[in-house]
Amino acid sequence: MARTIFITGASSGIGAATARAAVAQGWHVGLFARSEDKLRALADELGDAASIFAGDASRLDDLTNAVDALAERGGIDAAFANAGKGLSKPGTEAGDPDEWRQMVDVNVMGVLYTARAALPHLRRRKGHLVVTGSAAGRRHISGSIYGATKWFVHGYAGNLAEEMREWGGRCTVVAPGMVDTAFFDTPKPEKLHPEDVAAAVMHAIEAPERVGVREIFLMPQN
Ligand SMILES: NC(=O)c1ccc[n+]([C@@H]2O[C@H](COP(=O)([O-])OP(=O)(O)OC[C@H]3O[C@@H](n4cnc5c(N)ncnc54)[C@H](OP(=O)(O)O)[C@@H]3O)[C@@H](O)[C@H]2O)c1
Numbered sequence: 505m506a507r508t509i510f511i512t513g514a515s516s517g518i519g520a521a522t523a524r525a526a527v528a529q530g531w532h533v534g535l536f537a538r539s540e541d542k543l544r545a546l547a548d549e550l551g552d553a554a555s556i557f558a559g560d561a562s563r564l565d566d567l568t569n570a571v572d573a574l575a576e577r578g579g580i581d582a583a584f585a586n587a588g589k590g591l592s593k594p595g596t597e598a599g600d601p602d603e604w605r606q607m608v609d610v611n612v613m614g615v616l617y618t619a620r621a622a623l624p625h626l627r628r629r630k631g632h633l634v635v636t637g638s639a640a641g642r643r644h645i646s647g648s649i650y651g652a653t654k655w656f657v658h659g660y661a662g663n664l665a666e667e668m669r670e671w672g673g674r675c676t677v678v679a680p681g682m683v684d685t686a687f688f689d690t691p692k693p694e695k696l697h698p699e700d701v702a703a704a705v706m707h708a709i710e711a712p713e714r715v716g717v718r719e720i721f722l723m724p725q726n
Pocket residue numbers: 512513514515516517518519536537538539540542559560561562586587588589590610636637638639679680681682683684685686687688698
């Protein structure tokens with residue numbers, strides 16, 4: 505039977521590329537994001553292997569309803585907490601506290617909520633949680649509040665990997681440097697491509713059961 509992965513932030517960039525890679529390797533995918541039109545277009549491309557769930561990753565109910573509905577169709581083997589956003593105005597003194605709140609709600613609370621919604625299902629299958637960290641969550645970048653949300657993601661992923669190991673589950677943080685996605689206003693074709701990050705996710709979730717891939721750190725060569 506095909507395995508199933510739930511993906512947040514599946515409407516574009518890394519999440520959409522991971523959905524394509526997973527379907528190409530025989531997985532079923534549950535696609536979650538706010539842009540229902542984009543999810544529908546991707547699902548049309550992917551065919552019967554894809555189900556769509558429009559929702560906001562900063563809302564626990566949206567995630568729980570989506571994950572439960574996907575699980576009813578045959579269980580969940582993996583979840584990818586990937587939805588995230590940056591800031592239009594960086595810095596503690598110059599930045600906008602309302603924008604910080606929205607970012608923390610997705611980048612921090614959204615990861616916790618995805619884990620909360622998925623873990624009861626993953627536990628049944630000795631499943632896998634993957635989270636999108638960042639190079640910005642591994643080193644200090646002057647004044648970066650976005651980077652600090654990714655430090656949270658890295659810390660949480662390591663702690664969760666220890667917890668999930670107690671029942672045979674696995675947790676991986678995938679940490680890319682700059683990726684050419686809609687995250688940036690201008691194209692970055694010389695940087696990593698979303699497919700490169702998708703390949704890292706697939707490596708982690710396809711690894712033999714004895715292998716806990718804890719972190720994959722990818723940097724562009726240029
Ligand atoms: N691009 C980079 O250089 C880079 C590097 C390291 C890490 N990352 C991380 O990679 C992840 C994916 O980003 P990306 O580069 O693929 O950018 P992207 O193309 O802008 O994708 C972001 C995704 O997150 C979703 N999203 C944002 N807020 C959401 C919310 N409140 N609820 C549900 N979904 C939400 C978006 O969908 P909707 O707008 O449709 O909801 C979209 O699918 C993020 O966590 C980002 O921090 C990116």
